[in-house]
Amino acid sequence: MADLAITTHQLRKVYGDTPAVASLDLAVPQGEIFGFLGPNGAGKSTCVKMLLGLVFPTGGNGTLLGAPLGDRHVKARIGFLPELFRFHEWFTAREFLNFHGKLYGMSARQRKERISAVLALVNLEHTAGQQLRTFSKGMLQRIGIAQALLHDPELIFLDEPTSALDPIGRRLVRDIIRKLKAEQKTVFLNSHLLSEVEAVCDRVAIIQRGEVVRDGTLDELLAARRLLDIHVESMSAAVLERVKSQWTVATSEGNQFTLALDDPADVPRVVELLVTGGADVHHVALRHESLEDLFVRTVDDTGS
């Protein structure tokens, strides 16, 4: 088993009487892209803030790169893009990065070299001399990513890195994350943009009310269930009842519905039942569950 970049053990944060994070156990292997998913208010940002020393846990503990939370030497090997970031707006982009480079403890030469590199990485070379107050939200988010990657960290936390980005910006971030993976960095990605998570992550954890309700590698999670999309016309209620009695209807909308199959070998039997029942079958397609399906199902199951 690879070394773990992040572990948490019953990590907990209570604000007043309401737990923001109930009890969190995580294990993120080094070199993986980890998707941390959950509905709004599930406690994702609170969890990251506890790991980074911005918020003090009510209970539990954790480690980053093998050291207990708050270790100053480990902090030098970590990059972080905050969610609700506001940077000092009177800085120019280059001054801003220079300031953060100093905080990371980088030498003047390292800073000079790396600032140019990260500005190019996030496509902001041409605005290096511009004050941050003139930046759009998307540009701020990109300069924030540049700030997180400036010192070439081993472990990178990105809290909703694409929330303000246009499709091109999102693709840019996706490429950056893939590049980080190729360099064997660990990325902890907070997001509720599931298609993006699906495109880059090796492993995901879905949390709700501050507890992990599902986790595993993306492959194993999505392979667990097959979905059969069906489009039929003129199906009698009796046939529908018989289908329902044998298989689970995941979703249905008018003449289209989706069955959840435990065994893909059931497909011919489904079709036979429909056809012999007199329904006109227009379309049948077997597919893996998407992350969105899994997410909605998980959150529905455990919600309410």
Add this chain to the structure above:
Amino acid sequence: MTGPILIIAHITLQEGVRKKAVLGGVLLAAAFLALYGLGMYFVMRDLRVPEGFVDPDVFRDAVAGQLLASALNVAGMLTALVAIFTSAGAIATEVEQNTLHAIIPKPLMRWQVLVGKCCGLGAMSAAFAIVTTLALLSLTWIFAGFFSWSSWQSALLLGLLGILLTCVTVCASTLLSSLTAGVTVIMLYGLALVGGMVEQLGVLLQIQVMQNIGVISSLVLPSDALWRMAAQRLDVQKFAGLAGGPFEGFSQPSIFMLAWALMYIILAVLLGVRVFGRRDL
């Protein structure tokens, strides 16, 4: 260990320049000094020594001394305003705007951020106080020929006043919103000011209770005590009986108050470090 402190102090100063706080301070000081210089010039030009007064030079010095002491009083208040207004948001605004989210996870400690802020802001207020006071002394010398060798200490004591109020305000700013922090420290400052007046009156009327009130208010915040020490170093008391005026300095704070002011600064920073060190951001 000092690295991060210096970095934070540096950007605090840079922020002061960029956000025009420094420019505002310079303009404020310039306007005040221009007014003082002009006033001193005309007073000295048109001054008539009362008949029967033995030594006209002593009378001129006495008048100049009273003007200088009044001006130092205003300089103290301006220093207080500058210190409080620049520091009221030191931590509070950064917390409200989440700018600390990108800073605290870096390899530095929270106390270094707070101490760095105190250094940067304290340097600004102290510079304001010292430069303004030295300019007042120069103007007095130029236009009235009045000068006292101990008055450089007034500049330092006023600088210390700036640092004291900066650190107290930064400390308040770790706990309160910028507005509340500013108002709280202004109220403490006002309390010390009134306490100081009560003490002066108490000395004049020889009422012990009033003097005690003054001492207690100086313990609550030694700002007025520092100002009175600064005024004493101007060396104008000897004329008090001649020219009269509100700054006759009946009682001088003991050296103990200076020690208390220094300790107060350290305590304010420690308390700020403690509160900020435990706060969720």
